[in-house]
Amino acid sequence: MTRQRSTQTMKPATAAKKLGVYLDATPAEFRDGVISREELDAMQADPPDWLRELRRDGPHPRPVVADRLGVSISGLARAGITEPLTTEQITALKQEQPEWLGRERTTRAESQREAARLAAARSGDRPAN
Known part of the structure; x- marks a missing residue:
């Protein structure tokens, strides 16, 4: 059965x-x-x-907005962006290049590098610093 x-x-x-x-x-x-x-x-x-x-x-949810801008969701919150944005609004932000966007992109890139370094250290590829 x-x-x-x-x-x-x-x-x-x-x-x-x-x-x-x-x-x-x-x-x-x-x-x-x-x-x-x-x-x-x-x-x-x-x-x-x-x-x-x-x-x-769009309108796009925050994870999509963050990804398209190259920042974290926390970075959006720090910049005061809490509402969904349209593709047009995202494009305008990319063109304007506000100071916070550059800062948050740098923060995300550093965080991703550190996460990759730690993952490599855990897998035995190289020692952690």
Whole structure:
């Protein structure tokens, strides 16, 4: 006798996070329901128009904004950016090159270098300083 597997579902907030989109900008039918693993996989494989548009134009959630600017989420908070930004706003910030952006990019790069150094030291590639 084989047992029927139940369909794995997730809340819209979880699905939006996995898709890299801002939940409040998604269509009502997405926000108001539950999303199955199969539906999520289908959206990732062949994104509907609304998902393509959100990924292209935004508004984008903070992790996406931080990544596109090359800073950490904490760096966004230190700069006072707490709301989602559109692609246009992100592009404008890149062009303006405010002082905080350069400082936060440097901080993130140093943090990533240190994390890589520690990982290499733990794996035995080279000694930690």
